[in-house]
Amino acid sequence: MSRRGDWVYENNGGTCVAVAGADYCVVAADTRLSVGYSILTRDHSKICELADKCVLASSGFQGDIKALHKNLAARELLYQHQHNKRMSCPAMAQLLSNTLYYKRFFPYYAFNVLGGLDSEGKGCVFTYDAVGSYERTGYSAQGTGSSLIMPVLDNQLKSPSPLLLPARDAVTPLSELEAVDLVKDVFASATERDIYTGDKLEIVVINKAGTKREYIDLRKD
């Protein structure tokens, strides 16, 4: 709760996670929408498929998130018209960064994780702050449960020191099923302790065959 009379944001809670693999990417988010200590709905998707190989999951203020997703989807359609192909994930990553920084002095209250396949078909995950600073990583978590999930992902997925030779890829050597299981486990853990995370988990898996979606129940308390 804020004491300012001009506070225009609210945090609707929720957590988003993405994990990149050698030829797949898993993007997952819970479906609970909250405000304060109340639940607004148990069935709200935080995930937006922007292009056939590019999926965005955002948590934060849903008003800004909806506007951001619509904005990006419209820009992607324009790109399709002009270039006769869909936007690649790295291109969308840059576009998202620019879109966020464009509102540097009245930001989108959105914490984003972009996941997909890059132009070579390898999994990629891009993680953002609210004003567009971004980085390509092998995995990321954003949202109210991120501080509970990120250490666990670091433990399981973090590559050894970058100083070690030979250089190791940021993407995880895990198989697609193992990655999905890991995501389900971390969400189950986050749901236990984060009041804003729970109800259902939406998992989107992108690989060269296309996009698959599945829903897992989480604790509803």
Place this chain on the structure above:
Amino acid sequence: MFRNQYDTDVTTWSPAGRLFQVEYAMEAVKQGSACVGLRSRTHAVLAAANKAASELSSHQRKVFRVADHAGVALAGLTADGRVLSRFLRSECINHAFVYDAPLPVSRLALRLADKAQVCTQRSWKRPYGVGLLVAGLDESGAHLYYNCPSGNYFEYQAFAIGSRSQAAKTFLERKFKGYDDYTPEQLIRDALSAIKETLQGEKLTSSNCTLAIVGRKDDGTVEPFEMIDAKRIQEIIDSMEAAEETPVAAAEPSSTQEEDKGTDAAPMDI
């Protein structure tokens, strides 16, 4: 059309109440290579005859997707047409952004017509030199509109524009009454036959025509606006010719060179 003292400016009326600059702009449309559009209750088809500047160059793109539910075919100054297509695309995107629904085709044609009208009433502008056949699908079914440089637009069951389009129009006039109930395949065939009429004897192949279709199938699924690829067009042409059993099959499948030789250059299309 003769030169006279009332045709220098688009903002000058003639004593007979005509704006000659606007009429000259419509002449530019007649110089472009032919385009044909036809529709049934559920589908709309656009076809265009491709003209290349020379054997060495590629042909002009004349059919553009404007949105999932609509597209245009143009004849005349293709540069003007490209700019207008971009405008139509952004209109559709903006409408969908605000209303979460596709822009109805009649409104799309109206936006285009209003934009064209502005250029007929400003002394520092010139009318767009391109005629557009706007085809699309919305809640009320499939539609086809013709937008001309004057800012006028009309809805049509079937229409043809560009050079030698009268031959296509005559062909379409004979059959249009039945179009409402045509299947998409029949529409495609008639569109290709209409284009063939404008080629004046030249053999119709997949390399000298473009074809696009949009519609809603009987089961309700929407087929978004898309160009039909060359291979499929050739298959359709082949099956059409087989069905006709034309005795004039003497000419072998012509090479690109032969096709372009006999045709007049359409200066404005280049």
